[in-house]
Amino acid sequence: MPATAHPASPPRSLAAAGLPPRVRRTLERALSFVSTELDSGLSSLVSEFEQELFRLADQARNPGLESGYMATLRAFRANRADLVPRFLLALEGALATLRTPALPPAPAPLDTGGFGPLSLVEDSVMDEGTVLREIASRQEGRANLSLHLLGQRFGVLAAAPAFDAERLPLGPQCLCRAIATAAHTLEIEHDARLLLYRIFDRVVMQGYARVLERLDAQLGEDGILPALTFVPMRARAEPVETRPHARAAQPATPTPAPRPQAEDAQRPYTGWGAPDTTDDVEDAKAHEAAYARLQALMSGRRELLRKFQPRGDTPLPRRQLATREVSDALRLLQQQPDAGGRNARGLLEIKRSLLAQARQRSGEGASLAPEDEDAFELLGMLYGHIEEEIRADAPAAPLVRELQIPVLRAALQDHSFFTRQRHPARQLLNTVAESAASWHDDTAFDPRVQAALRAAVAHVVGNYESDLSVFAEGNARVQAQLQAQTRTAELQERRHVEAARGREKLVAARGRADELMQTIVGDRRLPRFSRALLDQAWADVLTLTLLRHGESSEETDRQLETTRRIVDASLQAACAADAALQADVESALGHVGYHGEEATVIAQRLTSHRSDEDDAASRTELAMKLKARARLGEEAGAVRREKPPARTPDEQAQYDHLRTLPFGTWIEFTTNQQGDVVRRRMSWYSPMTDHVLFVNQRGQRTGEQSLDAVARLMASGNARVVTADRGHLVDRAWQAAMGALRSFAGRGEARMTEATA
Structure with missing residues (x-):
């Protein structure tokens, strides 16, 4: 009987589909391309879904919810190895049935004069269908043209009319059906599947519109309607311009x-909010x-x-609203x-x-x-x-x-x-x-x-x-x-900049103190522990004096003279203790955070000659205290940065460019492998110390980096300067939409030129 001509079950693989060799090769290449493009996203889907379940279990407010999440997590871990293979098998199955005739509609009454029998629908079925339809609908809106072109190309491969979005292999709806099929094999609850779909939308489907564009281009390169790459237009469109x-x-x-002029568009963006728009023509x-x-x-x-669109019956006339x-x-x-x-x-x-x-x-x-x-x-x-x-x-x-x-x-x-x-x-x-x-x-x-x-x-x-x-x-x-927020952000930023400049002055003073001390010590060999005290505790005293009074002040001259006396005392074994010198040193140490017995012991060590073998126990105890103590202007436990390796030519070019940027320039940093970015405002940088201060949109300090580190990130593509043409999000989105139309029109005109040449 003719009814038995169609197999009871459609083919599940391309190998079993009995397709012509060229069609099979083209479909295999398309499946391989999409699988490769989705591979990283699917891997992230598995890990993020597992992490989200663990987080929900950890934050559950009652034992029942926690045990439910943990049970779902155990079920997922037991079956997660099947998720990606089942998903890809579903995609291959959709391609394998490309030339399989669609099943006839169920024999439901077609009387348009009334409604058919009504029945209740399970909430879970309705919810899952709604979520998946929304995911697919969002992607169809982003890739409308690509889906139409792919429908034509797959229609040629199927030797049938063009496919619509619902039946299109490898289209958004196909992917949603595939993830639903794979999710039901995991033996997880309805709510967990909804969570999986939301993560699937965010991780896997986010950039799928671009994948469809490249897939369309690949099919064109394979000779499937290659002329469809260009879209014919009957007349050149005039510019849509407001001036x-x-x-x-x-x-x-x-x-x-x-649009801003080219030179203005590439100007570094330094504002807090969106830049002022160009005055519009009000005509x-x-x-x-x-x-x-x-x-x-x-x-x-x-x-x-x-x-x-597929040729069919003449559509019924519709009333225009x-x-x-x-x-x-x-x-x-x-x-x-x-x-x-x-x-x-x-x-x-x-x-x-x-x-x-x-x-x-x-x-x-x-x-x-x-x-x-x-x-x-x-x-x-x-x-x-x-x-x-x-x-x-x-x-x-x-x-x-x-x-x-x-x-x-x-x-x-x-x-x-x-x-x-x-x-x-x-x-x-x-x-x-x-x-x-x-x-x-x-x-x-x-x-x-x-x-x-x-x-x-x-x-x-x-x-x-x-x-x-x-x-x-x-x-x-x-x-x-927003203006109130900007004023607050500017105030906070100013405070952070002043603090950063203060730290820069401190670094400069410390460097100058080290130079002056090295001039006084010269080539003389001080006891090692005395030299350590001189380089840390007494160097802080000199640094603070230079900061407060300057190098040409009487206070600095007095402390430099004290430094000479300390060095002389450390080298003269037979010299009697100088009580006045010890008192001066102890008083000076008090200004940099050394007090009580600790200051007395350090002053005694600095103003007398003691070999490194004398009183090893007390020396060790004092050394441990000094190691745990933060230097003047430093945080406790701060790790000193090692000298970075030499820069590549590209890194050096980015480094030189950074040093020309104005304070307040915004920079986008890539934060993960998915390409998520965060904006930071380069509020200030020091040409002397190479330090850069970054704040967020609220003026809050987000950390300090070096110009060298930022330059290396820019050279690797993980950071970029935000330019003025990226100020308005809606304008940028509109330009992207218009770019698609301009490309659409331009390719059509090029094709028309080729056809008439």
Whole structure:
């Protein structure tokens, strides 16, 4: 019978799939590429999940929770070796079924006049499905174009119509299904699987959009629709520019927001907050014209992607929703309490929800107007790039998502949101996103600023209807608190800089004291223990005198004379004890922290001749006390740095560059192998001692390094100077989104040129 033509179970490996040799080789190469790219992330997933379970067990507040976490940890450890192989086998299985016909839909009633039978769904199934769909949806928003192109290429390999995102092998949904399959083999509880999925999203899926881009390029190199590398466009797009006088001079690429000049863009960034934006042109017609050119790009992109869709039945006509209807529906969604899931959904899910609601109301399919569709897509692209640059666990991270509906309504109402850096909604979004940026560490979050951010977002969500001043009011409140934080940070920074300069003066004074003492001692050989006391205890006295009074003062001359008398007394065995000299020495030692019996013993040793063999027990006891004591201006137990090895030419170039940077320059440091970064402000450095003082965004001292160490980090790619063009997070995210469109348009034009040449 024909029904038996399809195997009961689909092939699970490429070897058993019976694919043509070239198709099999291409799929094996694609699987190998993705497996290699995900290998480090999957390894980190295993270790981080285990560490998180241990941490939760350690912090559990009752024995029941602790035993539950430990049981999950034991089950995971027993089966963790299966996680990665099962995941990769699931991916291979998805590729192996590339040419297997999709199973026909279940024989469910297709009567559109009513609902089918309803049943309850297990909470665990619903929760896992929701989490996995959100992960996949977020990645699909970031890699929309790559997924469409990959769908076309895999369609060729399957000898079938193009694959959509749901059925695409190696797509985000495929990976989510694979991790779910692998997770269920671990024999862990539902909550533990949800935790595993969240870590999977953070560790493995974070950069998967770039993996998809490279996979698409690899398939093109393998000869699978190689012409699809370039996207044809019918006409050259004009520049999206907000300055009318600059349009003729700039290349025909969309630049919706003004950019700093090249020399300014590479200027080291030294401000505390985001830099001031360039003044925008306030001509409404200019912004509408700029947005129209941006729409032309989006329209061409949409038409192209529509051609890539599988050919099928003619779609039913849909009623186009008016912008007012969309805005009203968004307003109702905005007014929902947070428990309604308003903040958990992305823009793609919000759009689907709006269209579904419209269908329920009217009974016919609905669609967005092209310009509203553009606003959804552009804002989705912007949010996708913003989420790549913020910490998911930052206090302000949920506020970024909470702003998406008011910001979307503002963008639908006023298209200059996409072309004006100073647009009120855009400025507030940038303020909130900057407060959750990935370069912040835990110490950088000021509770007062976070409270102001929450209040501002709540003000916008609760009050925005169509007045953009609501965004401006909310942003002004936050900026007032940020300015207060900046003043506090500057004050703290100034104190740390003054302390660092004081330590530099101390180092200089100590070096000069050592030189003066060496001049007095000369080539004479003092008893070893007496010389040790002279170099440590008495050197501190000379250092303090130089610091307080200077080298040309009477006090310094007097202490230098005392030093000569100490040296002479240490060398003259027959010399009688000098009580006055001992009293002077004991008094001077008191100023540098030596008191009582300790000061008396040191003074006696310094002002008399004693060989190293005399009174070995008391000498040993005194030596141990001196070893445990911190020198003047040093911390107890401080370890002296060894001389670093010679620098390479690249390290020397970075070292020379560092010495030219102004105080206050921000530097990003890579903190782990995953590429996480943290920003530190180079508040001060000493050309004499090579020490560098770093503070965080709140002016708190985060440690001192040497210029040499920072230069070596920069040469190895683990540190970099933050330039002015990286000041505004939202502007940077927008430029990244526009860069994708410019590349999209540029490649299309190049392809058209080749085709007509």
